[in-house]
Amino acid sequence: MIVRRLALLAVVAPLLVGCGGKHDATATKHLSVVVNAPFSSTPYLGQAIENGTRLAAAQVNTIGIRVGEEHYSLTVRTMDTGLSPARAVANVRRAVSDGAIAIVDEGTGVDASWRIAARRGVPICIVFAGGHSLVNAATRPNVFRIAPTDHGVAFRLAEYLIPKHLKVALLHDDSDYGTAGAKELRRAFVGDPGSVAIDETLPADALDLSPQILRARRAHATALLVWGRPATIASAITAARSAGWDVPVYTPPTGADPFVRQQLADHPKWVDGLTFAAGRLTAEVGAQPFTGFTARYVAAYGVDRVGVHTAAGAAVTEPPETPMYAYDFVNLLAAALTKAGSTDPAKVTKALEEVTVEGANGDERAFNHSSHEGVVDDDVYFARFHDMTYTPVKDDPLSATLPTIPQTTQ
Amino acid sequence: MIRIVAATAAALACAATAHAAERIALPSPIAPLSAQPPLAGGARTSAENVAHSISAATRVAVAIDEAGTPFAVTATQRLDVRGLGDYFFTIGAPVLAVRAPAESESVPGMRTGSIIWAGFNPGERVLVARATLEPAKAVTALPLRIRVSGDTITLENATGITVGAFTADAPRAPLVAYLARLRGEVAHGRTPLQTSVPLASVPANVRLTVAARLHVTGTIGRKRIDVQLAKRTQIHGRGRLDLRVEPVEQVDEVTVTSGRALLREAIRATLSLARSNQYEEFLGNPDPAGSSRTVYVYRTASPPHAAPIATIGRHHRTWVETALVVAALAAALVAGVALWARS
Numbered sequence: 001m002i003v004r005r006l007a008l009l010a011v012v013a014p015l016l017v018g019c020g021g022k023h024d025a026t027a028t029k030h031l032s033v034v035v036n037a038p039f040s041s042t043p044y045l046g047q048a049i050e051n052g053t054r055l056a057a058a059q060v061n062t063i064g065i066r067v068g069e070e071h072y073s074l075t076v077r078t079m080d081t082g083l084s085p086a087r088a089v090a091n092v093r094r095a096v097s098d099g100a101i102a103i104v105d106e107g108t109g110v111d112a113s114w115r116i117a118a119r120r121g122v123p124i125c126i127v128f129a130g131g132h133s134l135v136n137a138a139t140r141p142n143v144f145r146i147a148p149t150d151h152g153v154a155f156r157l158a159e160y161l162i163p164k165h166l167k168v169a170l171l172h173d174d175s176d177y178g179t180a181g182a183k184e185l186r187r188a189f190v191g192d193p194g195s196v197a198i199d200e201t202l203p204a205d206a207l208d209l210s211p212q213i214l215r216a217r218r219a220h221a222t223a224l225l226v227w228g229r230p231a232t233i234a235s236a237i238t239a240a241r242s243a244g245w246d247v248p249v250y251t252p253p254t255g256a257d258p259f260v261r262q263q264l265a266d267h268p269k270w271v272d273g274l275t276f277a278a279g280r281l282t283a284e285v286g287a288q289p290f291t292g293f294t295a296r297y298v299a300a301y302g303v304d305r306v307g308v309h310t311a312a313g314a315a316v317t318e319p320p321e322t323p324m325y326a327y328d329f330v331n332l333l334a335a336a337l338t339k340a341g342s343t344d345p346a347k348v349t350k351a352l353e354e355v356t357v358e359g360a361n362g363d364e365r366a367f368n369h370s371s372h373e374g375v376v377d378d379d380v381y382f383a384r385f386h387d388m389t390y391t392p393v394k395d396d397p398l399s400a401t402l403p404t405i406p407q408t409t410q
Numbered sequence: 411m412i413r414i415v416a417a418t419a420a421a422l423a424c425a426a427t428a429h430a431a432e433r434i435a436l437p438s439p440i441a442p443l444s445a446q447p448p449l450a451g452g453a454r455t456s457a458e459n460v461a462h463s464i465s466a467a468t469r470v471a472v473a474i475d476e477a478g479t480p481f482a483v484t485a486t487q488r489l490d491v492r493g494l495g496d497y498f499f500t501i502g503a504p505v506l507a508v509r510a511p512a513e514s515e516s517v518p519g520m521r522t523g524s525i526i527w528a529g530f531n532p533g534e535r536v537l538v539a540r541a542t543l544e545p546a547k548a549v550t551a552l553p554l555r556i557r558v559s560g561d562t563i564t565l566e567n568a569t570g571i572t573v574g575a576f577t578a579d580a581p582r583a584p585l586v587a588y589l590a591r592l593r594g595e596v597a598h599g600r601t602p603l604q605t606s607v608p609l610a611s612v613p614a615n616v617r618l619t620v621a622a623r624l625h626v627t628g629t630i631g632r633k634r635i636d637v638q639l640a641k642r643t644q645i646h647g648r649g650r651l652d653l654r655v656e657p658v659e660q661v662d663e664v665t666v667t668s669g670r671a672l673l674r675e676a677i678r679a680t681l682s683l684a685r686s687n688q689y690e691e692f693l694g695n696p697d698p699a700g701s702s703r704t705v706y707v708y709r710t711a712s713p714p715h716a717a718p719i720a721t722i723g724r725h726h727r728t729w730v731e732t733a734l735v736v737a738a739l740a741a742a743l744v745a746g747v748a749l750w751a752r753s
Contacts, residue, residue: 284460284496354521356456364456364498368519368526370508378516378529397494397532 028064028071031343033057033330034095036088036113037106039080044258044304045106045322049127050078051301052323053104056330058300065337072343074101074330085109092116092124101345102333104326110134110143118142121346123333125374127325130252131180137372142349144372146325146365148279152377153252154184157225157277158192160382160396161250167197168250169221171212171236173204173228181227181252197221202232213239217247225250234263241270253278258306258318261388265308274385275393279375280402281319282361287403289362293327294320294405303409308388314408316388324360328374331357332365432608434576436676439592439602439683443571443620447551449543450502450523453694460495462531464697468704470552473711474651478556478563481713483548486511487693489527489537499527499696501539504547514538525693541693553624553689553706554639554655563630563651566642569685570621575677577670578613585672586664592679593661601699602683607676610669620678622686623660628653628708650710657689657704 035053039046057074065072077100079091088109093116095103100122105113107129117124123142126134130150135143161168170189172182182201189196198219202212213236216224224247226236233251237260240247254260255276264270282290297320304318332355337343340351352367359365365374381399383390389407392399455462466489473482491497501524508520518539519526525539555566584607595602624639631649638658661683664675691702 363496364528366526366528368521370520371517376529398530401494 028073030075031065031072031101031337032075032077032095032099033333034091034100034103035076035078035105035326036081036091036095036103037078038083038108039078041081041083045128046078046080048304048320048322049104049106049326050076051297052127052320052326053330055297055300055323056327056334059296060330060334065334067337067343068341072337074334081106081108083108085112089113089116096120096122101337101343101348102329104329107131107134114140114143121344121349123345123349123352125326125329125333127329128322129177131176132184135372137353137367137370140372144329144352144367144374146329146374147322148253148277148375148380149373149377150181150184150252151187152375152380153277154181154188154227155377156380156382157185157250157252158188160277161223161225162189162192162195164223166195166223166248167219167221168195168223168225169197169216169219170199171202171216171224171226171228172200173202173232175204175229175232177254178202178204178228178232185225185227202226202228202236204229204232207235209235209239210243212236213243213245217243217245221247223248223250226255227252228254230254230257230259231263233257234260237264237270237274238267241267249274251276256383256390258304258308261306261308261316261385268308268311268388271385271388275382276385276390277380277382279321279325280361280363280379280381280398281321281324281405282402283359283363284401285362287405289358290319290324290360290405293324293360297323305409306388310387310389310408314410317407317409319405319407325374328357328359328365331359332367332374433606434578434609434613435606436588436604437575437680437684438604439680440604440687441684442688443573443681443684444688447688448502448691448694449548449551450504451694452691453499453501453696455696456498456500460493460497462491462493462495462497462697464492464695464700465490466691466693466695466697466700466702468691468693468702470692470704470706472549472552472706472708473713474556474708475713476558476710478558478651480549480552480708481545482711483543483545483552484540485543485548485693486538486540487525488513489695491531491535491537492533493531494533496530497527497535497696499537501525501527501693501696503541503693504544505541506544507542508539511538511540551692553622553657554626554653554708556651556653556708558651561646561648563645563647564642565626565637565639565645565653567621567624567639569624569657569689570619570641571685572617572619573681575616575618575681576613577616577674578609579611580607580609580669580673582669582672584608585669585676589661589664589672589676589679592676592683593663596659596661596683599701602680604680607673609673618678618681620681620685622682622689623658625656625658626653651708652710653708655706655708657686659683659686659690 035050037046037049054076057076061073081088089112092113103124105124105126107126126145127147132151135145170185172178226233306316306318308316335355335357336348336351339355340347353369356366382393382396384393391404392402394400468487471484472480474480508518508525510517515535516529527537553569555568557564588605626639627636629652630647633647661679690704692704695702
């Protein structure tokens with residue numbers, strides 16, 4: 001009797017399981033994108049990366065991502081690095097074990113975290129740090145970057161400054177960012193050492209840089225190239241201007257950081273003439289794509305106010321540059337998921353090398369097998385401040401073609 | 411391929427109705443007659459609204475073995491780009507690896523089936539890519555086949571193709587004028603133009619085999635070679651081959667008398683030019699109006715051999731050695747026990 005019942009159960013049970021397991025092909029599944037950024041230590045940067053990621057994910061989710069017979073949407077999860085490499089690595093470990101499809105990263109700790117992500121083929125896209133060694137398509141196949149590289153910025157600065165026959169003081173702070181930049185600057189100026197008046201290290205936390213600026217002046221420098229954190233740049237300008245030295249100042253993208261203008265808000269004239277190198281915000285097609293992106297960004301998150309005003313009293317706003325890079329990566333990720341026809345992170349990583357999307361600035365955004373850089377060196381332009389806002393310079397072939405982005409609001 | 415079939419069908423359709431219209435379009439002297447070359451769909455540009463003027467020069471290095479069979483193909487393409495603005499070029503090619511020689515002002519990227527160029531051109535920029543190609547895919551688009559058998563080397567023009575054309579009676583004068591114009595355009599390096607000519611009878615469809623004429627120079631051993639290769643030739647010699655092959659764009663003087671024969675020669679001339687033009691573009695040029703030149707260099711080389719699998723030497727004892735080892739161990743054991751018993 002028992003044997004007969006067991007035999008009956010053996011026949012019926014699979015049928016019941018089959019009935020209960022009816023597959024709902026229309027149900028949307030979720031794929032997690034993790035934002036690994038310094039939310040607590042530099043909230044503006046962390047928020048910018050998160051906002052760009054969320055904006056793109058929301059747009060992708062309006063139609064969803066079709067992979068084979070399944071529909072997917074993207075969910076965004078944030079993890080705070082506090083600018084600590086150890087925390088950044090721990091975050092990546094957790095993200096990978098939780099099944100993240102990709103990580104959008106500020107760059108801290110990537111030297112260690114990429115290996116953890118690589119074990120499951122999870123792509124990491126850096127959208128801020130420009131260190132040369134962070135990205136290498138051959139040795140770090142799962143690491144990508146959409147942000148200007150230190151190498152590109154340094155070489156473009158050299159290309160721009162050397163023909164001006166200036167005696168440049170190369171000043172860099174002793175932060176990781178400053179040290180990496182100094183290395184690239186030395187490489188960039190090695191072909192014309194005569195144009196370098198002095199190569200000086202600045203303490204990143206010093207409030208007064210007067211001695212170092214005085215040394216640069218005594219070395220007969222006719223221009224300062226300051227590569228460091230925003231606070232270092234503000235301190236260097238303060239030291240030069242308060243000594244009555246009206247020397248032109250050039251910087252990497254950190255020169256445009258709102259912090260510099262906030263620090264110098266009491267002396268707006270000191271900001272005038274500050275020239276920085278950064279990734280272009282517009283393409284040949286004009287400002288329309290970036291303006292459209294900005295409008296969508298502002299509608300979702302409001303304007304990013306710098307905290308200073310023009311002489312006419314208009315509040316100065318910050319164009320969403322860093323959000324643009326995160327936004328573009330998420331769109332590339334969606335294209336790669338479709339191309340791969342799979343949610344296997346390793347296959348998606350390979351597919352990222354094969355897809356191109358139109359970036360938020362209207363430019364082509366893409367990686368390839370031999371380069372995982374989404375911003376090519378040629379796309380570095382120069383802009384100069386006047387009245388707390390900046391305009392592309394006219395004495396550089398690329399910059400001269402670029403329009404001015406609106407930077408004020410009432 | 412679809413475009414080629416459509417163009418052929420359109421040409422034949424024109425031919426069928428031409429007598430009523432009394433004029434017929436001759437084939438284009440620049441339209442490709444087959445899917446490749448250029449390799450992998452050619453080149454394209456997708457940089458917003460900027461049109462760059464580009465001259466392309468490509469050197470294809472073909473390594474052949476002792477029998478004349480290609481085993482490695484490398485293409486070095488130089489693009490002289492003029493015009494201010496962004497560029498994003500995709501050059502189709504079955505590429506295995508790509509790098510930039512020192513003269514290049516930018517670094518190429520690589521994707522499956524293409525070389526990628528992206529950046530900003532300040533006015534003039536030289537882009538040079540050296541690409542290692544998949545031999546199996548690249549070899550089918552090479553213009554010359556070589557067979558070495560003993561001291562006989564056969565050089566065969568591999569550009570021949572049979573296409574649809576037409577025949578009809580036609581007035582001589584317009585054809586003579588067109589051929590003269592075509593000859594002048596080619597001689598002065600200008601892009602030859604397509605034309606239409608009047609007919610004097612209903613056209614009939616025919617099949618025509620045409621090829622790009624090849625100028626082959628170089629050496630076989632110590633023997634110097636300089637031949638114009640229309641189909642095939644045999645050369646006696648021994649030694650390593652070092653041959654340079656260039657497609658020739660040329661329109662010969664025509665001596666035929668009848669209008670029908672002249673029409674046939676005009677069609678043949680335009681199709682041959684089209685074929686030569688095709689082989690001038692082994693890798694595509696992103697500027698459809700830009701000039702392209704390709705030189706093919708065939709050299710005898712040693713194909714890479716797979717490294718012999720290292721054999722790890724394993725020492726096998728003979729039974730005699732084994733017995734001696736056992737005996738030595740037993741003696742040592744006995745000696746040890748005896749020593750221990752006396753201690």
